[in-house]
Amino acid sequence: MKTRFIAAGAAVLALLMSVIAMTQSAQAATGLHVSGTRIVEANGNAFIIRGTSHAHTWYPTQTSSFADIKSLGANTVRVVLSGGRWTPNSASDVANVISLCKQNRLICVLENHDTTGYGEQGGAHTLDQAVDYWIGLKSVLTGQENYVIINIGNEPYGNNNPSAWTDATKNAISRMRAAGFQHLLMIDAPNWGQDWQFVMRDNAASVFDSDPQKNIVFSIHMYGVFDTAAEITDYLQAFQTAGLPLVIGEFGDMHSDGDPDEDTIMAQAQSRGIGYLGWSWSGNGGGVEYLDQVTNFNVNQLTSWGRRLFDGVNGIKATAKEATIYGGATASPSPSPSGSPGTSPSPSPTPSPSASPTGGARGCSATYRVTNQWGGGFQGEVVVTAGSSPISSWTVTWTYADGQTITQVWNATVTSNGSSVTARNVGYNGSLGAGASTSFGFLGSWNGTNSVPTVSCTAS
Numbered sequence: 001m002k003t004r005f006i007a008a009g010a011a012v013l014a015l016l017m018s019v020i021a022m023t024q025s026a027q028a029a030t031g032l033h034v035s036g037t038r039i040v041e042a043n044g045n046a047f048i049i050r051g052t053s054h055a056h057t058w059y060p061t062q063t064s065s066f067a068d069i070k071s072l073g074a075n076t077v078r079v080v081l082s083g084g085r086w087t088p089n090s091a092s093d094v095a096n097v098i099s100l101c102k103q104n105r106l107i108c109v110l111e112n113h114d115t116t117g118y119g120e121q122g123g124a125h126t127l128d129q130a131v132d133y134w135i136g137l138k139s140v141l142t143g144q145e146n147y148v149i150i151n152i153g154n155e156p157y158g159n160n161n162p163s164a165w166t167d168a169t170k171n172a173i174s175r176m177r178a179a180g181f182q183h184l185l186m187i188d189a190p191n192w193g194q195d196w197q198f199v200m201r202d203n204a205a206s207v208f209d210s211d212p213q214k215n216i217v218f219s220i221h222m223y224g225v226f227d228t229a230a231e232i233t234d235y236l237q238a239f240q241t242a243g244l245p246l247v248i249g250e251f252g253d254m255h256s257d258g259d260p261d262e263d264t265i266m267a268q269a270q271s272r273g274i275g276y277l278g279w280s281w282s283g284n285g286g287g288v289e290y291l292d293q294v295t296n297f298n299v300n301q302l303t304s305w306g307r308r309l310f311d312g313v314n315g316i317k318a319t320a321k322e323a324t325i326y327g328g329a330t331a332s333p334s335p336s337p338s339g340s341p342g343t344s345p346s347p348s349p350t351p352s353p354s355a356s357p358t359g360g361a362r363g364c365s366a367t368y369r370v371t372n373q374w375g376g377g378f379q380g381e382v383v384v385t386a387g388s389s390p391i392s393s394w395t396v397t398w399t400y401a402d403g404q405t406i407t408q409v410w411n412a413t414v415t416s417n418g419s420s421v422t423a424r425n426v427g428y429n430g431s432l433g434a435g436a437s438t439s440f441g442f443l444g445s446w447n448g449t450n451s452v453p454t455v456s457c458t459a460s
Contacts, residue, residue, distance in 0.1 A: 031145025032107070032184040033215045034245045038273065039184065041324055042146055047107070049247055049275025050320035051076030052293060052309065055283045056097060057086050057113060059297070063100060065281055068299035070104040072310045073317035077101060078109040078151065078249070078277045083133030085114035085123055095140040102147055105326040109186060109277070110141075111151035117192060120158025127153050127172040135179050142180070146325045149184045151249070152176065155221065157190035159197075165190040166203040170210040177212055185216045186249065193221030193250060201235065204244050219249030221279075222265050224258020226251075232264050236272060247275040252291045253305045266314035271372045271379040271443065278309040278316075318410040318441070363387050364432075366396045366457040370450065371441075378404075378450055382412075382423065383439045384457060386432040391459035393430040396423045398453040404446045412440035 030042050039047050051074040054065050058080070069077050079097050081089045089097075094110065101108035112133055114125035130153040134141070141148060152172050157165045169187055176185060187207065189195035200207075204218055218239065226232050239246040248269055253262045269276045282297045284290075293306030302310065310316045365385050372379040384394050396412075400419045412423045429438040 031182060032147075032149060033213075034184065034217055037240055037243055037245050039217060039245065039247075039275065043324060045324045046273070047075075047323055048273055048319075048321065049076045049107070049109075049277060050074060050316045051078065051106070051109075052278045052316075053078040053080060053111075053250065053280040055080045055280055057082040057089055059283050060087075060089070060093065062283075062297050063096075065297060066100040066104045066106065068294070068297075069281060070106055071299060073320050074106065074310075075320045075322050076107040076109060076275070076277065078111055080113045080154075080280075081110055081133075083112055083114050083125070083130065083136070085125055091137050091140045094137055098140065098144055098148060105322055107149065107323050108144075108147055109149045109151050111154050111186070113154045115153030115156040117158040118156055119160040119162075119164070124158075125153075127156050127168045128175075130156075131172050131175045131179075134176065134181070138179060138181070141183065145183050149186050149217075150176070150181065151186040151188065151219065153188060155188050155190075155193035158192055162190035162197055162199045165199050166207060169207050173207070173211050173216065182213070183215075185211070186219050186247070187216050188219045188249060189221065191225075193219070194223060194225040195220055195235075196225045201238055204239065205242060208244055217245040217247055219247050221250040222248055223250075223252060223255040223260050226260055226265065227258045229261060229264040232261060232268055236268055236274065240272060247277070249277055250279040251276065252279055253308055254290055256288065262308065263313070266312070267372060267379070270314040270319055270441075271374070271377070273443075278305075313439075314441070364391055364394050364457040364459040366455045368398065368452055368455045370452065373446075373450060376445055376447065378444050378446055379441065380444060381439055381441045382455065383437055384425075384432070385437040386434055386459065388434050390433050391431070394425050394432070394457060394459045396455055396457050397421065398455040400453055402446065402449040402451055404444050404450060406442050406444045409442040410440065411438070412442075414442065 032039060032041060032047065039049065041047050052069060054069065054077055056079045066077060081094065098108055112130040115127060115130050116124055118124040118126060134150060134152070156168070173185060189200040191197055195201055200218060208214065208216060220235065222232065236246065248265060251260055251262060251265050253260065266276065278293060279291055280293065282292045282294050284292050291305065292303055293309055295301040295303060308315065364387060367383045369381055370378055371381050382396055384396060398421050400421065406414055406416060406421060411426060411429060413426060414421060414423045423440060432438060
């Protein structure tokens with residue numbers, strides 16, 4: 001298991017102070033870009049990554065995986081490529097990958113896997129070599145800025161000399177821009193992506209500022225180093241306090257270096273409006289086969305990890321919104337809990353139940369609770385339970401007493417009239433057997449007080 005270090009308050013403060021003086025407005029004229037801590041499309045609409053990785057370089061014939069990943073609700077696929085450490089993916093092959101992403105209405109994160117574990121793993125390429133590969137693909141990448149994010153190098157340093165990551169990353173960004181790339185660039189952390197020495201966290205501001213386009217998003221990989229809620233929330237909060245864009249570029253439900261807290265990872269990503277990408281669709285080997293989300297690339301054989309990622313609470317199916325470049329519905333504004341220095345969300349759920357059964361035994365009951373809360377924002381959940389007889393639909397209502405508003409919702413259709421809120425089932429969760437339950441979640445804003453309202457449920 002990798003050693004971990006406790007985040008020093010002074011380091012976080014230094015990170016914050018270094019960012020306050022810099023301007024972060026995205027300079028990219030078109031395409032996916034960053035605005036503050038968010039990824040946005042060319043039209044300014046927020047885009048929150050929800051997807052998985054596909055090991056295309058090792059399984060180039062598994063092209064049906066793109067449609068299968070989309071069918072489970074993803075809006076993004078991260079595609080593993082190689083420039084020579086493994087069989088190289090040619091320009092024509094990459095052009096076909098982009099076409100498959102577009103056909104299936106997926107945003108395409110293209111990543112060069114050759115750099116994995118550089119300095120510790122034999123055969124790993126430098127970030128300079130990764131840039132050479134991207135330059136060789138420029139003809140098929142130019143013009144795809146609305147659809148493609150370039151992940152320059154996967155986990156570009158192991159645990160040997162990770163301090164070299166900062167200058168190497170700045171140089172890679174500089175070369176990409178000098179070559180004319182206008183794309184949003186994704187930057188992986190050292191320490192096999194897990195940044196347990198905080199090199200990326202503590203140098204992210206200067207790396208961001210080195211990009212003349214101010215158009216990069218940092219990527220943390222969360223495995224055994226992130227096995228507690230505190231470690232997860234502390235790391236995410238450091239970037240949001242600094243106003244720097246971050247995604248969770250890889251994570252799993254277990255790993256050889258420890259047991260990641262995937263429930264907190266997904267809940268925190270959802271509550272903060274941060275993108276995430278699970279690892280990985282299928283084809284894992286070398287003792288980590290448990291990271292497969294489907295067995296043998298069969299979409300009808302979801303593993304327990306796949307069910308958690310796609311179908312679980314805060315999972316892809318419940319939270320993903322298709323990019324508007326494909327005609328997807330405009331997403332509600334994502335939360336911005338960065339707030340003022342020192343503001344941090346609660347790292348663990350704060351249940352605030354308020355059940356109010358109505359309609360007798362043949363009706364339904366509902367329970368409202370606040371699952372996460374931070375300065376100015378919160379995440380809530382309502383559980384709906386049928387009475388002693390089956391129901392075919394349900395409606396839950398409540399009235400806020402303190403001016404709270406709902407900004408985003410999943411697994412229900414919600415309308416508001418002033419402080420009054422009405423939530424109705426969607427097509428797949430209205431029918432409940434006797435005593436059965438379902439739930440829906442939402443993000444909201446609050447100011448001063450966030451009291452729990454009394455809820456009512458009616459059913460038919």
